Amino acid sequence: MDGVLPRRAAQLLGDARRVVIFTGAGISAESGVPTFRDDLTGLWARFDAQRLATAEAFHADPDLVWGWYEWRRTRVSRAEPNPGHLAIATIQTRVPGSTVVTQNVDDLHERAGTRAAIHLHGSLFAPRCIAAAAHPATFEDTPDGEAAQPHEGRRIPPPRCASCSALIRPGVVWFGEALPEAALTAAVEAAAACDLLLTVGTSAVVYPAAEIPRIAARSGATVIQINPQPTPLDQVSAINLRGNAAQVLPALVADAWEQTDER
Numbered sequence: 324m325d326g327v328l329p330r331r332a333a334q335l336l337g338d339a340r341r342v343v344i345f346t347g348a349g350i351s352a353e354s355g356v357p358t359f360r361d362d363l364t365g366l367w368a369r370f371d372a373q374r375l376a377t378a379e380a381f382h383a384d385p386d387l388v389w390g391w392y393e394w395r396r397t398r399v400s401r402a403e404p405n406p407g408h409l410a411i412a413t414i415q416t417r418v419p420g421s422t423v424v425t426q427n428v429d430d431l432h433e434r435a436g437t438r439a440a441i442h443l444h445g446s447l448f449a450p451r452c453i454a455a456a457a458h459p460a461t462f463e464d465t466p467d468g469e470a471a472q473p474h475e476g477r478r479i480p481p482p483r484c485a486s487c488s489a490l491i492r493p494g495v496v497w498f499g500e501a502l503p504e505a506a507l508t509a510a511v512e513a514a515a516a517c518d519l520l521l522t523v524g525t526s527a528v529v530y531p532a533a534e535i536p537r538i539a540a541r542s543g544a545t546v547i548q549i550n551p552q553p554t555p556l557d558q559v560s561a562i563n564l565r566g567n568a569a570q571v572l573p574a575l576v577a578d579a580w581e582q583t584d585e586r
Contacts (some may be wrong), residue, residue, distance in 0.1 A: 329564060329574070329575065329578065330578065331562060332547050332562045332564060332575055333575055333578035333579040333581075334579070335519055335545055335547065335562075336414070336519060336521075336547075336575060336576070336579035337579035337580055339418060339517075339518050339519035340418065340420055340518055341418075341420040341421070341513075341516055341517040341518050341519070342414060342418045342420070342421040342422070342517060342518075342519045342520070342521065343421070343422050343423075343424060343513050343514055343517040343519075343520045343521070343535075343539060343544075344411050344414060344415075344421065344422070344423045344424070344520075344521045344523060345424045345425075345514075345520060345521065345522045345523065345525065345535050345536055346411070346423070346424070346425045346426065346427060346432070346522075346523045346524055346525065346568075347425075347426045347427065347522075347523070347524045347525025347526065347527075348426065348427060348524065348525070348526075349523070349524020349525065349526075349550065349551070349567075349568060350405070350407050350408065350427070350431075350523050350524040350568040350569075351402070351427050351429050351431055351524075352524070353405045353407060353524075353567055353568060353569045354402040354403060354404060354405045354408070354431055355402050356398070356399055356402050356427075356429055356431070357398075375387070375388055375391050376388075376495075376497050376498055377497050377498050377499060378497055378499065378500065381453070381490075381492055381497075384478075385480070385481050385490055385492075386478035386479060386480050386481070387478050388493070389478075389479050389480065389481040389492075389493070390477050390478045390479040392447065392493040392495070393479050394477070395447060396447045396448065399429045399430070399431075399447055402429070402431065403431075403434075404431045404432075404434050404435035405431075405568075405569040406569045406570075406572065406573045407523065407524075407567075407568030407569040407571075407572045407573070408431050408432055408434075408435035408437070409435050409436070409573070410568075410572035410573045410575070410576045411423060411432065411435065411437060411523075411572065412432075412435045412436035412437045413576050414521075414576060415436075415437055415438060416436075417576075417580060422439075422441065422509075422510075422513040422517070423437050423439075423440040423441065424440070424441045424443060424510045424513065424514075424535060425440055425441070425442055425443065426443050426444050426525060426529065426532050427442075427444070428442065428444055428445055428446050428447045428495050429446075429447060429448075430446065430447075430448050441506050441509050441510050441513070442503075442506060443496075443502050443503070443506055443507060443510060443532045443535075444495060444496045444502070444532070445493075445494045445495040445496045445503065446494050446495065447493065447494070447495060448494070449494035450482075450491045450492065450493060450494045451491065451492060451494050452484040452486065452487065452489050452490075452491060452492075453484075453489050453490045453491065453492040454484065454487055454489035454490075455484070455486070455487060455489070458484050458485075458486040458487060458489075460482070460484060460485075460491045460494075502531060502532070507531065510532075510535055511535070511538055514535045514536070514538040514539040514542065514544070515538055515539070515542045516542070517539055517542075517544045518543075518544050518545070519544055519545050519546075519547065520535075520536055520539035520540075520544050520545070520546045520547070521547050521548075521549065522536045522546060522547070522548045522549070522550075522556055522560070523548075523549045523550070523568045523572065524549070524550060524568050525550070525554070525556075526554055527554045527555045527556040528554075528555065533555070533556075536548075536556055536559060536560075537556075537559055540559040545561045545562075546559050546560045546561055547560060547561065547562045547563075547564065548560040548562070548563045548564065549564045549566065549568055549571045549572060549575075550563070550564075550565070551565060551566060551567055552565075
């Protein structure tokens with residue numbers, strides 16, 4: 324980062340009244356959460372994502388698919404929010420009109436203190452009935468031990484819905500499925516109404532989620548990108564901060580309100 328652009332970015336953040344923070348897999352990777360395809364390691368490398376992450380796969384072998392997602396959920400549960408997640412929660416505290424929109428299916432934003440994050444791709448921690456989405460589902464508490472720590476490659480029968488006895492499925496968006504309508508609508512509305520959008524750790528190639536920063540830019544908001552590498556969003560970003568979220572975001576937040584408090 325050069326010395327001029329970060330100061331300008333901090334000024335924009337400190338002056339903003341409606342901020343959207345749009346996050347992707349990069350910020351969670353810094354907490355040790357593997358990206359989707361990176362999680363196909365070890366024994367799971369025998370499969371491909373298309374077999375494990377579709378409704379057809381779940382219907383064909385629900386024990387296999389549920390076992391993989393339980394293994395992923397257990398691994399994510401052991402991860403901790405990093406300074407980037409904490410900085411985003413600070414932004415939400417300092418700018419009451421801010422919204423967090425994430426493509427991630429973990430709960431690291433919530434554990435860092437973020438309120439009401441919009442999950443465009445669902446959540447590993449929000450299972451639902453496969454027959455009726457209106458039927459709520461929760462994970463049963465499991466004691467420490469083998470059941471609470473699924474082995475890699477292990478089949479686990481999914482639980483049944485307490486209301487209709489249908490299978491409970493992972494609460495994520497699978498290949499071929501539409502994004503949750505309410506979440507997508509809320510994200511679009513927030514992007515269209517914000518004056519600043521921070522895009523953090525996303526490759527910006529997965530649609531329709533990747534359209535969110537572009538909607539903000541078309542609506543007149545300033546887009547600031549935080550990413551170690553160039554992405555397709557370079558073209559719509561007024562400022563590109565090259566670096567990892569866990570390093571760039573805390574510095575940006577500290578500078579933003581240091582400048583604001585000085586004025």
